[in-house]
Amino acid sequence: MSDFITKRAEDINQWYNDLVIKGELADYSSVRGCMVIKPYGYALWENMRDALDKMIKDTGHVNAYFPLFVPKSLFEAEEKNAEGFAKECAVVTHYRLKNDPDNKGKLIVDPEAKLEEELVVRPTSEAVIWNTYKTWIQSYRDLPLLINQWANVVRWEMRTKLFLRTAEFLWQEGHTAHATQAEAIEETKKMLGVYADFAENWLAIPVYQGVKSESERFAGAVDTYTIEGLMQDGKALQCGTSHFLGQNFAKAFDVKYQTTEGKDEYVWATSWGVSTRLIGALLMTHSDDKGIVMPPKVAPHQVVFVPFLHEKKPEQNQILIDKCNEFVTQFKAKGIRCKIDTDLMKRPGFKFAEHEMKGIPVRIVFGPRDLEENVAEVARRDNLSKESISQDKLVNHVENLLTEIQANIYNRAKEYRNTNTRECTDYEDFKSKIAEGGFVITHWDGTAETEEKIKEETKATIRCIPYDYEQTAGKCIYSGKETKHRVLFARAH
RNA sequence: AGGGAUGUAGCGCAGUCCGGUAGCGCACCUGGUUUGGGACCAGGGGGUCGCAGGUUCGAAUCCUGUCAUCCCUACCA
Numbered sequence: 376m377s378d379f380i381t382k383r384a385e386d387i388n389q390w391y392n393d394l395v396i397k398g399e400l401a402d403y404s405s406v407r408g409c410m411v412i413k414p415y416g417y418a419l420w421e422n423m424r425d426a427l428d429k430m431i432k433d434t435g436h437v438n439a440y441f442p443l444f445v446p447k448s449l450f451e452a453e454e455k456n457a458e459g460f461a462k463e464c465a466v467v468t469h470y471r472l473k474n475d476p477d478n479k480g481k482l483i484v485d486p487e488a489k490l491e492e493e494l495v496v497r498p499t500s501e502a503v504i505w506n507t508y509k510t511w512i513q514s515y516r517d518l519p520l521l522i523n524q525w526a527n528v529v530r531w532e533m534r535t536k537l538f539l540r541t542a543e544f545l546w547q548e549g550h551t552a553h554a555t556q557a558e559a560i561e562e563t564k565k566m567l568g569v570y571a572d573f574a575e576n577w578l579a580i581p582v583y584q585g586v587k588s589e590s591e592r593f594a595g596a597v598d599t600y601t602i603e604g605l606m607q608d609g610k611a612l613q614c615g616t617s618h619f620l621g622q623n624f625a626k627a628f629d630v631k632y633q634t635t636e637g638k639d640e641y642v643w644a645t646s647w648g649v650s651t652r653l654i655g656a657l658l659m660t661h662s663d664d665k666g667i668v669m670p671p672k673v674a675p676h677q678v679v680f681v682p683f684l685h686e687k688k689p690e691q692n693q694i695l696i697d698k699c700n701e702f703v704t705q706f707k708a709k710g711i712r713c714k715i716d717t718d719l720m721k722r723p724g725f726k727f728a729e730h731e732m733k734g735i736p737v738r739i740v741f742g743p744r745d746l747e748e749n750v751a752e753v754a755r756r757d758n759l760s761k762e763s764i765s766q767d768k769l770v771n772h773v774e775n776l777l778t779e780i781q782a783n784i785y786n787r788a789k790e791y792r793n794t795n796t797r798e799c800t801d802y803e804d805f806k807s808k809i810a811e812g813g814f815v816i817t818h819w820d821g822t823a824e825t826e827e828k829i830k831e832e833t834k835a836t837i838r839c840i841p842y843d844y845e846q847t848a849g850k851c852i853y854s855g856k857e858t859k860h861r862v863l864f865a866r867a868h
Numbered sequence: 869a870g871g872g873a874u875g876u877a878g879c880g881c882a883g884u885c886c887g888g889u890a891g892c893g894c895a896c897c898u899g900g901u902u903u904g905g906g907a908c909c910a911g912g913g914g915g916u917c918g919c920a921g922g923u924u925c926g927a928a929u930c931c932u933g934u935c936a937u938c939c940c941u942a943c944c945a
Contacts, residue, residue, distance in 0.1 A: 379906085407936090407937085462943065462944095463943070463944075499945090528945085530943095530944070530945080532943080532944060533942080533943065533944085534939095534943090534944090539945090540944065540945080544945070546945070593945095613944095613945065614945090615945080616945070648945065649945075650945045651945090652945055653945095683903075683904065684903085685902095685903065686902090686903085687902095721903095721906090722902085722903050722905085722906075722907065723903070723904065723905065723906095724903090724904085724905035724906050724907085725905085725906045725907090726905090726906090727905055727906080728905070728906045729906080740904075742904060743904095744904070745904095752904085868944095
């Protein structure tokens with residue numbers, strides 16, 4: 376904890392790991408591919424979750440909870456979905472252990488306790504949920520059905536990375552059922568919009584919204600909509616997806632409703648999710664060589680007070696701590712999350728470095744000198760600047776500063792993203808731009824073959840067909856065919 | 869799954885080639901001096917050397933097996 380963060384220029388992957396481990400967001404665990412989310416990291420997740428949960432509820436959805444286990448027969452009902460996830464499923468085959476007769480104190484799986492039917496640990500919940508919806512939906516009056524759940528899922532990934540790709544992760548998954556195709560598509564886009572809003576206005580991560588190409592589509596979806604961010608290592612990161620599922624799941628699970636005319640119709644479906652990966656996105660978007668930079672809106676602590684305490688001067692310490700508490704009360708009244716660092720053993724310089732590493736947006740320092748002059752030293756994490764602020768202006772100043780920091784890191788990230796999004800019409804130029812990192816916007820002939828070839832030759836994938844760029848006609852960068860698709864390519868995490 | 873590497877104190881490592889009974893830095897504990905940008909001095913605690921066999925008077929070190937982790941290729945919120 377006391378040593379430094381690896382510099383980005385030195386080793387950007389190690390830098391990222393250092394942010395997570397030394398920033399005390401998470402730890403490696405004794406379970407392969409799984410991490411422990413530590414209190415500081417979990418507090419961040421709670422803030423993110425609470426904000427997004429409200430947005431989900433404000434758009435008419437309610438929360439529920441479905442089981443962790445999916446009987447294999449249900450899991451395989453929607454073929455494409457099952458096929459897509461089959462390779463990365465954890466499966467429960469037994470329900471009991473027993474003492475090992477040959478090895479005292481050890482346990483073995485009881486071969487007598489084999490399950491009649493295996494249970495798949497959910498990699499996503501469409502199967503259980505649609506099997507339930509079948510019984511909940513009878514009439515057009517039951518629609519739309521707008522449900523979200525906060526849950527954990529397991530995907531047995533070959534290679535994992537803290538927050539960005541872990542075998543178990545936390546997320547929310549919305550699953551909705553609608554009477555018409557148009558309404559379901561509208562829902563899909565609406566929720567993508569909610570995600571984009573959340574990413575940009577809460578996490579300060581600028582994202583491109585768009586539609587996935589067929590090969591990148593969610594298994595079982597008709598269309599996958601995505602928000603894509605650009606990380607500081609030049610790689611794109613899928614930050615959230617919203618799927619229009621058509622009638623695939625309705626047909627697989629036989630979910631029909633009766634129309635006003637008394638006809639039976641299959642319902643139309645959507646599903647959408649974001650995960651703890653967003654923590655990784657946030658870290659990789661804003662942080663610097665001194666550590667994490669937290670967006671104020673979701674930071675576990677928005678302000679940290681550092682009174683200059685001397686072990687030998689208890690009376691002076693008390694005055695400084697009282698002063699801090701006075702302000703903490705005022706900040707709390709404004710809904711600002713703060714803490715006081717009253718550790719007697721650590722020196723100020725150490726504390727400064729530690730709070731910077733953990734990304735606390737604003738640091739307020741009170742020393743005897745400041746008290747005499749009736750000021751406080753206010754330091755901001757985003758640009759590391761410091762200024763002396765008169766105490767009577769402190770609360771308003773900091774309140775505004777938090778807003779300013781939130782805006783500043785968003786603008787900074789957006790500028791980086793924009794300057795690293797480049798147009799391209801020549802394949803050789805494309806290859807060199809992709810190698811340099813960032814998004815490349817270019818024409819693509821719409822075929823999976825071309826997409827595959829480009830991936831093989833450059834490691835770049837189509838991140839999306841973006842909303843933000845007009846779909847003008849042009850020549851495919853690879854095949855030279857006339858096409859109307861303009862797509863965003865990038866190397867991705 | 870194929871190739872490469874590593875398992876020694878909480879963390880990071882040395883010692884292994886050439887066998888002799890456990891060492892360094894950080895962290896931790898105690899005392900003192902310090903304190904406006906990562907303090908210093910002195911003392912101290914902590915290890916079945918991944919696991920299981922074998923060779924040997926003696927194994928972290930040699931042999932055999934085994935397990936785990938990491939990196940490089942295919943999948944991925």
